[in-house]
Amino acid sequence: MDIAIILLIVGIVALIASFFVGSNSRAFEDELEKVSVSLHQETSNLKKRVRVLEEELMVGTPIPNNYTTVPKKPVHAIIVNQITSLHSQGYTIPEISQRASMPEDEVAAVLRSKGVRL
Numbered sequence: 378m379d380i381a382i383i384l385l386i387v388g389i390v391a392l393i394a395s396f397f398v399g400s401n402s403r404a405f406e407d408e409l410e411k412v413s414v415s416l417h418q419e420t421s422n423l424k425k426r427v428r429v430l431e432e433e434l435m436v437g438t439p440i441p442n443n444y445t446t447v448p449k450k451p452v453h454a455i456i457v458n459q460i461t462s463l464h465s466q467g468y469t470i471p472e473i474s475q476r477a478s479m480p481e482d483e484v485a486a487v488l489r490s491k492g493v494r495l
Contacts, residue, residue, distance in 0.1 A: 402419050451485055452479075470495070 452460075456477055463473045470488075474481040485495055 452483065457487055457491070460484055461491050461493070463492060464488055 456479070460473055460476045460477055460479075463476060464470075468476070469482050470481050477484060490495060
């Protein structure tokens, strides 16, 4: 019987203590929830900033499959005149390519665009 009374007293003390300890843990839980919400908001803002930067830099855009080569820049009119002039002087396409610092296929394309038969 002594053990039953001791257990009853310990249970009542634990019940009373839980009310006081529970208020401390509740405050801790509230503080933790505030920190969690704040962290979530900051993370969301950072994601938005990264998305804006990716759009500005066009980093996040996928490259289409059919776009495998870099488009060629148009050849300047002065270079075109130089190529046609060198060809009319009797220079070969490899020689013109070397002097114009262009690949041979581009030199040939320029000459074809000007109506020169190769």
